Amino acid sequence: MLLDPVASAGDVGDPAQQSVVVDLLPLRGQTPGVIGTGHPLGLEPLDGTERTTPADRRQRAVQQRAHCRSRQQAMAAHVIGSHHDILAHLAGSRGGERQALPDRLSGMTLRSSPGSRSLGWFAATSFSEALGDQMARSLAPIIVVSMFGAGTATIGLLHSLGLGMFLLLSIPLGHLGDRLSRPITMKTTSTVLRMVVLALALLAWALDRLEGSAGIMILLGLMAVIGIADVAFTTGRGIAVPRLVPLDQIRSAMGTVHTTAQIGTVLAPLALTALLAVAVPPLAWVAVILAYLMSVLSQGRYRGIDIPAGDSSGQRRGRRVPLKDGISHLLSEPTLRRVTASSALYNAAVMAANTLLPVIALTELGLSPAAFAAIGGAGAVAGVIGAASASRITARHGLRRVRIGAALAAGSGVLLVLLLTVRDGLLPGPAVLWLGAFSAVSGVCTSVSAVAGADLIARFTPGEKLGAVAGAQRTATMGIMPVSALLIGLLGTLLGTTLATSVWLGLTLAAAVPCFRLPTR
Known part of the structure; x- marks a missing residue:
């Protein structure tokens, strides 16, 4: 307070x-x-x-x-x-929410933190959103293959729609978030929009309209809307967090949010497997709608954040920020520029892993789908552990060391995969154990990198530009992911997985280079 x-x-x-x-x-x-x-x-x-x-x-x-x-x-x-x-x-104050106190000398309203209970509801929202998003994205390829017999091109298009929206819409939606200055309304609207389009898709299936080319177009439109809503939700969350907790607690708060989101991501495949065992795939959309409904209800539990930026009378004071201002501020601030470059390289490496690892594990090494799913589960559990401990690790060792260490450690895991592709039997023991070790190391490093430095935009950006700068950063860090998947996939097809894995290793290690000049804290 x-x-x-x-x-x-x-x-x-x-x-x-x-x-x-x-x-x-x-x-x-x-x-x-x-x-x-x-x-x-x-x-x-x-x-x-x-x-x-x-x-x-x-x-x-x-x-x-x-x-x-x-x-x-x-x-x-x-x-x-x-x-x-x-x-x-x-x-x-009720329910952990505290009203702002006026300053007795200046008369200006002093914003205070809504408290730990509001942070708990904020984390619950992230859990519900991650659960719903992961189930929706996993269901789409299952439906398009099982009901329409679609091939890899359609599946790739489904996956790229969501990430492509970050490339196209992060900057304009970031500026819109700054102008509205109503992050909770922005988040809630995006969640309700996803519920509506899922209900319409479910209605189309019930009316036997979800078939043929029209059904594929409905699914593509569904994933496009979910991608747009995801960009809006992420924008609102980035604006809301600095209002929810003090500046020195943002990193810890983001660790809590990321941990709960990772738990939702881990539970989504388990819940989806149980649902598909007793129901046809489209009926699983009901569970996705319920997950989003949980998110909407939890968003209504924290208040006092969704207030236009202004004086004590609540009048908006935000000026219209040109679209280029977010990009120019991101490029002119050295710390933000270096973190953005490192995150973009690391995310490019992550998409290289998502593109190459199924081919390496299932085709070249001959692992079963169950073993490959277990490898992914190990990485998800490790990601939860990494997110939960990232704030403490960063506070103890400093931002620069943590980001460099995460990139180098992840690179050592990619090196194991590269050795497996060079020659069978080059590493002792079953290949599944080495891939599991890579997945666990990668899960921890990815979560730690995501949380470390999560407070930098709030620390180095004026309040009226938070959405614009965060949108510019997401355009680089998220927009590079579909581009990386396309190029790495093409490289692996033309020149083989060993060379493509070498590029993947280079991207991972290169993510450490911009971090050498980061601040220690």
């Missing part, structure tokens, strides 16, 4: 206040002096020397004591008034 530590000097234009804002010791030659109650002292300047009678000196001593008492009373009144404001503020 933010309190006003400066005692109020009162309104110096008020005659009642002027009687206590005075000089106790007038300069030589001043006549008469005014102290406390405003009575003149009997000072008689004579030859530049102030002379007083004993009676005047006694009167002056009495008036000084009265003045001191009046100052003490004024200070006591200020402190009592402050305590009264605080008690009223605490009594008026």
Whole structure:
């Protein structure tokens, strides 16, 4: 909670206040002096020397004591008034939410943190969103293959639609978020939009409209809308977090949010497997809609964040920021520029892994689908552990060391995969164990890299540009992912997986280079 530590000097234009804002010791030659109650002292300047009678000196001593008492009373009144404001503020807070207190000197509203309970609901929202998004994205290829017999091109298009929206819409939606300054409304609207399009797709299936080329177009449109809504939701979350917690707690808060999101990502395949065992794939959309409904309900539990940026009267003061301002600020601020370059290279490596690893594991090494799924599960569980410990690791070792260490450690895991592609049996033991080790190391490193430095945009960006700068950063870090998947897939097809894996290793290690000049904290 933010309190006003400066005692109020009162309104110096008020005659009642002027009687206590005075000089106790007038300069030589001043006549008469005014102290406390405003009575003149009997000072008689004579030859530049102030002379007083004993009676005047006694009167002056009495008036000084009265003045001191009046100052003490004024200070006591200020402190009592402050305590009264605080008690009223605490009594008026409900459910962990605290109203903003006005500064007694400036009259401006001081924003305070909504508290740990609101952060808990914020994390619950991330869990529900991750659960729903992961189930929706996993269901789409299952439906398009099982019901329409689509090939790899259609599946690739389904996967690229979501990431492609980050490339196209991160900057404009970031600027829109800054202008509206209503991040919770932005998040809730995006979630409700996903619920609506899923319900329409479910209705189309019930009416036997989800078939043939029309059915494929419906699924493509569904994934496109989910991708757009995901960009809007992520934009709103980036604007909301600095309002939810103090600046020095953003990294810890993002660790909590990322941990709960990872848990949702881990549970989504398990829930989907159980649903598909008893129902046809389209009916699983009901579970996705319920997950999004949980998100909407949890978003209604934290308040006081969705307020337009402005003064205490709530009037908006945000100016219209040109689209290029977010990009120019991102490029001109050295720390943000270096973190963005490192994250873009690392995400390119992640998409290289997603493209190459299924081919290497299932085709070249001959692993079963169940074994490959277990490898992915090990990485997801490791990601939860990494997200939960990332804030403490960064606080102990510093931002620069953590980001460099994560890139180098992830590179060592990719090196294991490269050795497996060079020659069968080059590494001792079953290949599934080495791929599991890579997946676990990669899961920890990816989560730690995502949380470390999560507070940098809030620290180095003016409040009215948060959405624009974050959107520019996501355009680079998320937009490069579909491009990387396309190029790495093409390279693997033309020149083989060994060379493509070497490029994957190079991208992973290159992510450490921009971090050598990052700040330690």
